[in-house]
Amino acid sequence: MSNETSATTTRRGKAPRGERVADWADGRLGIYSLAKANMRKIFPDHWSFMLGEVALYSFIIIILTGVYLTLFFHPSMAEVVYHGSYVPMHGIRMTQAFESTLAISFDVRGGLLIRQIHHWAALVFLAAMMVHMMRVFFTGAFRKPREVNWLFGFLLFVLGMFTGFTGYSLPDDLLSGTGVRFIEGVILAMPLVGSYLQMFIFGGEFPGHDIIPRFFTVHVLLLPGIMLGLLVAHLILVFYHKHTQFPGAGKTNNNVVGMPLLPVYMAKAGGFFFLVFGVISVIAAVASINPVWAIGPYRPDQVSTGAQPDWYMGFAEGLVRVMPGWEWNFWGHTVNFGVLIPILVFPLVLVAIAVYPFVESWIRGDKREHHILDRPRNVPTRTGFGVAWLVAYFVMLIGGGNDLWATHFHLSINSITWFVRIAFFVGPVLAFIATKRICMGLQRRDRDKVLHGRESGIIKRLPHGEFIEVHEPLDQEQLHVLTQHEQPTPIELGPEVDENGVERKVSRTQKLRAKLSKSYYGEDSVIPKPTVEEYKEITSGHGHH
């Protein structure tokens, strides 16, 4: 922060004292060179570029409120009988973890607010990361040189899921305890080592007395520590790469157009932190989240209907719910596929999106840096894949809440389960095809707009009686935006035999790559963008049509 102060003071020249402090710091930290490179760094403005900021700020809010909560929370599974302020819980046996959560909610002034801010911010954090990731995906912002940062972001999302899971398990309430029991079942399902792992992780039989304190360490130290490191690396890379930008007038692959960090972007980004914090505080004031007092303490023989995890684990829950009950017994051993397969598909679904940038760069064989964002319609295969992935994800999210869908839409839980089983395979395929077609349609419309202008809705009658609709020609910026994208030709495998008549060896991967390349650049994915000649011929010739 000292570099800002120094800059301001230098320019105003009012406070030589501040300058002296800055000089002192520069002599030891080299802040002037740092500030020179970064103080007037340019950031482009677009609302979708702020989704990552939402995630960043909710993470900061989570850390601030989380530290406060640790001051009052007892991560202990020692049992006590409750005699606190919440009457409907009087005389109930519970762990200290649950009791201290009740105390935070009912006895610590503002404790309930901080708990709710913490939990709401966690939901918003994960939601913002997901939507941010989709923005990056659909605009192709993950391309060189940002592949590594894409992975950092992906890891943050996955670690966020597990930090969330360990966090909402801490109060040891009936709902989260059911989730922990599920984890026990998953660990037991691991072939060969399952029962050993279960004993080690839980410190004995389920539930034991160790799992909450262990989750606590993982939740407040291990995972947030790793996430903080990744987050800093993520931000450093954003600074280093400079932000991507949408195509537009004056925006090229070799520049970045926007406002300087000091002062505009700093005011906007800094202000946005307060806006995010403010909105989440208001939500925590008006909407209850995880009311553990209504849920009750965990007991392994109690349960409630509607037992779901927080939303970001919902698709894993869906996978588990819709899996048929397959189990193998052989030579005295049991493999529980009913649990094992969903638990293997769960990371696969995530990895599918994580490795996509590398697959795409291999297919396209493109080694250049990309700083201008793609319009999703211009890369139909990628867009189709992304939508297919989202469809698979959301179908499973529906599966995870099948009981609530059943009660609220008067459906049979069994039919919903069957629907999800089928839709998980069929849905993404249909979505891919439909999305690709929609993209093609939009490309066609872009071409039309470039050549014929925008339909204005004004009908004109010509002297000889003909009615025409007036088309407004696009201005040069719009023309540029609609035509600036590249349309390379797909990879050719070349002739089967070379000039000497010797058969060329074409490996299977090469064939696959050529095929995939065609799906990106082939006729089915590309409406040729208008050429200058076409444009000139139409505009100079017969006027507007």
Added chain:
Amino acid sequence: MKKLSARRRHPLAALVVLLFALAVTGGLYAAFAPADKAQADDSAQSLAIEEGKKLYAVGCASCHGTGGQGTSDGPSLVGVGAAAVDFQVGTGRMPAQQPGAQVPRKKNIYSNAQIDQLAAYVASLGAGPTVPDKEQYSPDGADIGKGGELFRTNCAQCHNFTGKGGALTDGKYAPTLEGVDPKHIYEAMETGPQNMPSFGDGSLSKENKKDIIAYLGAVNGDESESPGGLDLGGLGPVSEGLFGYIFGLGTLIVVAIWVAARTTKAKKS
């Protein structure tokens, strides 16, 4: 008009039309959707002063048989007791309107006196649980904490932590307990209507039942407290996640659009 036609092709026109269409569809749906009220049967009302057997012959006999022996359309009522009649008719489930996965709760069409007459008639067919008196289900002197624990052991698996209801197999469901008369809750535990198992005194003692009703009164009444704010239906993480997306992230995106938007230029008029 000219202005309108000129703007018809504005880039944002599609969005405006979409929003308008959504609003109209929603409004029409709200206006024409069948209101959830059961039609009172005039013929039943005109027979209000008749005694239980006559009521039975008109309202119940077609499914349950003229002597309550049961038919293919309805189970035998011999031995179900007055409590079952009071519950089924008092919550409007009986007479049933149409076959389905489950007979829903609806507006009761009988007066209290008529229900008592019906109950007396059915009780005369064979002994069964009697209608509980107020002392048995009033929350006075009950242990709410114990009731909560009993509720979570015996009831929450189907009816949710605070009695908001939940799904069963093949379209059946455990209904919400919101706004259900404590007497009817007591009777339901005692008689086990439809697919609900019964909880006789050997399973849940009289005190147990009283405790459970007192707990429900504390967490599921009109006056129930939700200290944290909106309870979002009391459904847990699914509704919380939806709320977080729509009102949390949704609001923040609207704010972000404002932050990133270009400031109005002076030239534009």
Added chain:
Amino acid sequence: MSETGRHADVPEETLPSERETAHVSVEKAENPFADPGLPPHEHRIQDIDERAAKRSERVVALQFLVSMLATVAFIASYVAVPVDKIVYIWPIGHISALNFALGLSLGVALFCIGAGAVHWARTLMSDVEVADERHPIEAEPEVKAKVMEDFAQGAKESGFGRRKLVRNTLFGALAMVPLSGVVLLRDLGPLPGTKLRTTGWKRGVRLVNQSTNLPLRPEDIAVGSLTFAKPEGLEDDAEDFNVQIAKDALMIVRIKPEDIKDKQELSWSYDGIVAYSKICTHVGCPISLYEQQTHHVLCPCHQSTFDLSDGGRVIFGPAGHALPQLHIMVKDGFLEAASGFEEPVGPSFWERG
């Protein structure tokens, strides 16, 4: 995905053609699609009208002022509103007055700072768009050559490649040292032994009603009823109650003997009274959504459905095997176990068999 890797599988000439990266401003005249370049800066009202600028300034200051007031309100509510006060606020409901007051005032205090700062930036700070040049991230060939040279020099000086004995023993030591860490994890928990196979049930243990804490008699269990039981001697305040009940919990129903389809189930029942483990065989949720007319029991976690009139067979959902049944009998008028569970209860595991 390395550079060389990409070169290897497809010959260079077949790669998609690389288009012009540098933008051509020369063509601008004849190319209508060319980048028109940054548009000239347009002034905002605040840039040309000092009164508008003043107005913006006042709005910003007002927001900061509101924030200050909200912080005062926050402190005042903290001091003045009792922590257990419940108020009715339409349409939210009966909520904690303190939570509402604190959250709202904190929210306003924070939001106004943000709104003020953003309004300031949007209306009063310069809005001239600036273009910053990008530089390729890849190093210049000379830099790369220098680095390679330095590295080769360093590697050579270390003798890492030449002194194989040193290198290999180092690898060995590095590979082995984490083993200490792994060994240290051993005491995280006990070995499984037979823990997953044993429950509190054995011959002669009475079935005690969870709710009333009384031993169950056959006449307590009516047809169509549902009762939960634990083994006699397991008290709620026992140190290991949760560990035991996680395995011992029972669900007892009575089915008309003629409706029981499974022969073994019938022989393990008493006059239609059957006792099943309450712990789902999928991942261990306490399954208990019993439908008395269909005799189906549904798990609320993942919808595994079991048929209690047919040996606890799985009829839907992800569970892999039937619910374990407890063989029961009656002695001195009370229900008791005729034997322990014949198979492990709860989720399956590798050694389950």
